[in-house]
Amino acid sequence: xxxxxxxxxxxxxxxxMMAGASVLASLTIPGRAEHVSEARSFVAKAIGPxxxxxxxxxxxxxxIVTNAVLHSYSRCAGGTVTxxxxxxxxxxxxxxxxxxxxxxxxVVKGDVYASDGHxxxxxxxxxxxxxxxxxxxxxxxxxxxxxxxxx
Numbered sequence: 001x002x003x004x005x006x007x008x009x010x011x012x013x014x015x016x017m018m019a020g021a022s023v024l025a026s027l028t029i030p031g032r033a034e035h036v037s038e039a040r041s042f043v044a045k046a047i048g049p050x051x052x053x054x055x056x057x058x059x060x061x062x063x064i065v066t067n068a069v070l071h072s073y074s075r076c077a078g079g080t081v082t083x084x085x086x087x088x089x090x091x092x093x094x095x096x097x098x099x100x101x102x103x104x105x106x107v108v109k110g111d112v113y114a115s116d117g118h119x120x121x122x123x124x125x126x127x128x129x130x131x132x133x134x135x136x137x138x139x140x141x142x143x144x145x146x147x148x149x150x151x
Contacts, residue, residue, distance in 0.1 A: 021088035028082045031074025031098065039065040039083055043094060046085040053092055053145040056126050061094055063119030064141045067106070068098035072139060091128065091146045100138035 025046040029035040043061045047054055061083065068074050068081045079099050086093040108120040123130050127143035 021086050021093075024085040024087055026082065026084040028080050031069050031072070031076070031079035031081050033066070033069050035081075036062060036065050036069065039081070039096075042083060043085060047092060051092070053147075057092060057094060057145060060123050060127060060143050061096065063122055064094075064096040064143070067119055067141070068096055068139075072098035072101045074098040074138075088144070091144050093142055093144045095140050095142040097140040098138050100134065100136075105134065106132045106139070106141055 025042070027042045029038055040058050040062050044054060044058050047057055065081055065083070073079055074081050082097045084095040086095070106120055108124050123143055128146045130141070130143040132139055132141040
């Protein structure tokens with residue numbers, strides 16, 4: 001099945017330009033678990049295998065996209081998840097936007113015995129910065145990884 005590639009929203013592109021950032025790529029995929037691997041491949045290709053942050057970026061993308069397809073309305077018929085990869089402030093930012101949910105917000109669970117919540121614990125632990133924004137359109141979870149030269 002072909003994926004729909006989408007340009008970054010005008011607002012994202014405008015913000016990136018103002019911040020001296022560059023939108024590397026964006027992609028919209030169906031909000032289904034079988035498309036998480038496509039999200040990983042997309043990020044790998046967008047940032048390139050030579051990027052020292054590639055492995056961490058791919059892992060964190062996988063965790064966030066998995067959360068989106070499990071815990072948001074993106075999992076419903078016609079639901080989507082949109083990824084945007086941005087070079088900004090000496091690093092790499094990945095944003096994952098879903099269709100939101102009335103019942104859940106992103107929660108970090110550091111308890112090793114918890115049955116879930118480990119994905120955002122990885123994001124919190126491995127990303128230099130991360131956060132989320134919820135609004136009427138859905139939830140966007142993002143992370144930022146510092147450039148390797150700064151690490």
